Amino acid sequence: MTAKDERAEKKEITCFICHKTEHEGVLLSCRKGRQDLWVCTRCLPMLIHGG
Numbered sequence: 001m002t003a004k005d006e007r008a009e010k011k012e013i014t015c016f017i018c019h020k021t022e023h024e025g026v027l028l029s030c031r032k033g034r035q036d037l038w039v040c041t042r043c044l045p046m047l048i049h050g051g
Contacts, residue, residue, distance in 0.1 A: 015040035 013022045016037045020027075027038040030047070039047060 013038050015043055017043040017046065 013027055014020060015025075015027060016039060018040060020040045020042070022038075025040045025042065027040050028044065030037050030039055045051070
């Protein structure tokens, strides 16, 4: 079982880009296509500026 599978099984909140957990950094909620997502502060600039 991969680390990603283990996180999904535990319902742990992770960044949808890099999969960093809420214990590893700050996560912010966002929505796309009626889906609730989480993004870490490191990946947020990619969403804002494209990348």
